[in-house]
Amino acid sequence: xxxxxxxxxxxxxxxxxxxxxxxxxxxxxxxxxxxxxxxxxxxxxxxxxxxxxxxxxxxxxxxxxxxxxxxxxxxxxxxxxxxxxxxxxxxxxxxxxxxxxxxxxxxxxxxxxxxxxxxxxxxxxxxxxxxxxxxxxxxxxxxxxxxxxxxxxxxxxxxxxxxxxxxxxxxxxxxxxxxxxxxxxxxxxxxxxxxxxxxxxxxxxxxxxxxxxxxxxxxxxxxxxxxxxxxxxxxxxxxxxxxxxxxxxxxxxxxxxxxx
Numbered sequence: 524x525x526x527x528x529x530x531x532x533x534x535x536x537x538x539x540x541x542x543x544x545x546x547x548x549x550x551x552x553x554x555x556x557x558x559x560x561x562x563x564x565x566x567x568x569x570x571x572x573x574x575x576x577x578x579x580x581x582x583x584x585x586x587x588x589x590x591x592x593x594x595x596x597x598x599x600x601x602x603x604x605x606x607x608x609x610x611x612x613x614x615x616x617x618x619x620x621x622x623x624x625x626x627x628x629x630x631x632x633x634x635x636x637x638x639x640x641x642x643x644x645x646x647x648x649x650x651x652x653x654x655x656x657x658x659x660x661x662x663x664x665x666x667x668x669x670x671x672x673x674x675x676x677x678x679x680x681x682x683x684x685x686x687x688x689x690x691x692x693x694x695x696x697x698x699x700x701x702x703x704x705x706x707x708x709x710x711x712x713x714x715x716x717x718x719x720x721x722x723x724x725x726x727x728x729x730x731x732x733x734x735x736x737x738x739x740x741x742x743x744x745x746x747x748x749x750x751x752x753x754x755x756x757x758x759x760x761x762x763x764x765x766x767x768x769x770x771x772x773x774x775x776x777x778x779x780x781x782x783x
């Protein structure tokens with residue numbers, strides 16, 4: 524049963540984002556909603572946001588670990604846009620009042636030097652298109668009450684994207700294997716988790732190839748200069764006012780954000 528009221532659901536999510544007021548999961552009333560339904564809602568929501576003057580500067584890929592896929596009933600990743608209004612710099616204070624229930628994830632972000640359009644993009648082609656990698660954190664947020672998300676809910680909600688912060692240092696990927704990049708995440712000086720690049724679909728570069736092929740099937744290309752967020756390397760950590768998070772990556776260096 525395809526979704527017939529994508530625009531109505533998108534308006535509900537738009538209001539939830541604007542008012543910082545979560546809404547019940549769509550799948551509570553309509554448990555049959557699919558990933559395709561979620562993307563139909565996402566497209567409507569994105570059009571509303573872009574009409575307000577925002578811009579897409581890349582994409583995030585979520586659920587790139589097997590553990591997260593099992594948690595929300597996926598057998599593949601999902602994706603959503605990265606919006607210009609949600610990007611912070613290393614060391615910035617991120618106002619938590621912008622969010623409903625923010626959590627932080629450390630991940631590797633790639634900057635594209637060349638465009639990519641699937642289908643048929645290989646991992647090696649994706650590697651050649653990448654200008655470099657940056658240390659980054661994503662702030663995930665849910666406009667769905669209490670994070671009670673199922674597949675269609677999170678896809679509709681821009682793949683639960685809230686914001687991102689990345690280092691200003693872009694490191695060419697030719698000299699290292701992103702799968703082997705280790706990461707240590709600290710909160711207020713204490714280690715809270717660790718991870719490695721291979722947590723993202725086995726290879727963060729494979730995430731870029733996957734995204735190019737999925738979007739390419741809809742006639743959408745990845746653009747030079749866009750950022751690709753490749754997925755969390757650990758379990759998401761709730762954020763509280765005053766928290767200072769630092770994610771330290773092999774090869775890529777650190778990135779820090781403060782919760783305001």
